[in-house]
Amino acid sequence: MQIDNFKVEEWFNKYEHLAKYDLADTCVDSLSVNELLELPGENFGEIFNKKLNYGAIHGSERLKNGICSLYSNQNRDNITVTHGAIGANQLVMLSVIEPGDKVVSIVPTYQQHYSIPKSFGANVELFFLKEEENWLPNLEKLEQVVSDNTKVICMNNPNNPTGAVISDNMLKEIVKIAQKSNAYILCDEVYRGLNHTGEPFGLSIADIYDKGISTSSMSKTFSLAGLRLGWIAANKEIIDKINHQREYNTISVGILDDYFASIAIENKNTIIRRNIEKLHTGKEILMTWVNNEPNVRCVEPQAGTTAFVGYDLGIKSVDLCKNLQDKTGVMILPGATMELDGYLRIGYGNNFEQLKTALEIFSIYINNCL
Numbered sequence: 001m002q003i004d005n006f007k008v009e010e011w012f013n014k015y016e017h018l019a020k021y022d023l024a025d026t027c028v029d030s031l032s033v034n035e036l037l038e039l040p041g042e043n044f045g046e047i048f049n050k051k052l053n054y055g056a057i058h059g060s061e062r063l064k065n066g067i068c069s070l071y072s073n074q075n076r077d078n079i080t081v082t083h084g085a086i087g088a089n090q091l092v093m094l095s096v097i098e099p100g101d102k103v104v105s106i107v108p109t110y111q112q113h114y115s116i117p118k119s120f121g122a123n124v125e126l127f128f129l130k131e132e133e134n135w136l137p138n139l140e141k142l143e144q145v146v147s148d149n150t151k152v153i154c155m156n157n158p159n160n161p162t163g164a165v166i167s168d169n170m171l172k173e174i175v176k177i178a179q180k181s182n183a184y185i186l187c188d189e190v191y192r193g194l195n196h197t198g199e200p201f202g203l204s205i206a207d208i209y210d211k212g213i214s215t216s217s218m219s220k221t222f223s224l225a226g227l228r229l230g231w232i233a234a235n236k237e238i239i240d241k242i243n244h245q246r247e248y249n250t251i252s253v254g255i256l257d258d259y260f261a262s263i264a265i266e267n268k269n270t271i272i273r274r275n276i277e278k279l280h281t282g283k284e285i286l287m288t289w290v291n292n293e294p295n296v297r298c299v300e301p302q303a304g305t306t307a308f309v310g311y312d313l314g315i316k317s318v319d320l321c322k323n324l325q326d327k328t329g330v331m332i333l334p335g336a337t338m339e340l341d342g343y344l345r346i347g348y349g350n351n352f353e354q355l356k357t358a359l360e361i362f363s364i365y366i367n368n369c370l
């Protein structure tokens with residue numbers, strides 16, 4: 001099966017191990033095993049007696065109960081556990097998309113959301129978010145693009161790379177648009193729980209739409225990407241259909257991953273408070289730099305871990321990022337890897353000293369090398 005190169009992942013493979021200052025990362029300062037073991041309410045001695053069998057096939061009851069607590073309207077039958085959100089997205093697409101289907105994918109987004117449907121032979125239409133609309137979908141235009149034969153709308157809320165959040169009301173309007181063509185909405189909610197102000201969790205698509213499918217994971221909101229644990233939440237009929245595909249590619253997730261994820265979710269308030277505090281600090285550093293650097297601009301992110309910074313420097317983003325990293329060791333992700341040249345994705349959830357220094361180095365580079 002032919003599939004396009006995954007540009008972001010390729011960029012990481014090529015440049016991450018060479019970076020002195022990594023501003024491309026999308027996680028919030030990952031938790032160590034020690035930090036996880038310090039979380040209260042658990043006798044960790046139990047680990048040593050655990051038999052390393054396959055465990056509960058679709059996820060343990062404890063884990064599924066935890067996942068349900070992140071939604072307002074889901075029970076264990078509405079959840080299946082996957083190999084990260086990346087595994088979740090692929091399983092959903094395998095289960096609902098067929099050759100010839102029309103898929104509308106709202107971009108910029110994680111490339112899975114258009115390249116996988118395209119590889120299945122679907123007709124994929126990219127619907128571009130715009131900086132001047134604060135990176136939020138223009139609903140009138142979306143309504144024109146979603147037609148009677150649209151099978152799936154793929155979206156990502158909160159959005160990577162822009163950090164934009166679709167409000168609860170706007171999400172309900174998108175559901176109305178999908179309902180007209182009876183389309184599924186696959187909403188990648190991997191950054192849900194990281195709204196910077198107010199309630200950290202916005203509405204989930206699975207809680208408000210019968211054909212809404214939510215994918216998420218431990219990687220971003222819980223700072224535990226190394227567990228490689230994600231999930232899908234949707235109505236039982238959809239989950240049954242997905243589990244039918246899942247038998248062929250998952251069996252179960254690791255029993256220790258399931259266990260640690262359960263504990264982390266039970267401590268969600270502590271972990272999320274920690275992460276939002278860090279994101280505030282990082283965002284402040286980034287936005288101060290943006291406001292003082294005349295060649296760049298940025299719609300302030302409202303959630304998540306990344307900002308999409310526009311620039312006016314007369315150079316393609318791929319060349320800019322490559323030269324910057326070669327000369328200075330500062331790694332930034334070029335917007336072109338997410339289908340929008342003239343932008344840079346900057347992650348601000350890690351190592352604030354490095355973030356500050358790297359942005360200073362970037363300014364020196366702009367002034368002296370371009």
Ligand SMILES: Cc1ncc(COP(=O)(O)O)c(C=O)c1O
Pocket residue numbers: 026083084085086087109110156160188190216217218219225229230
């Ligand atoms: C929007 C989005 N979806 C999915 C993923 C994959 O996440 P996971 O680590 O859970 O597989 C990422 C990772 O960066 C992402 O940004």
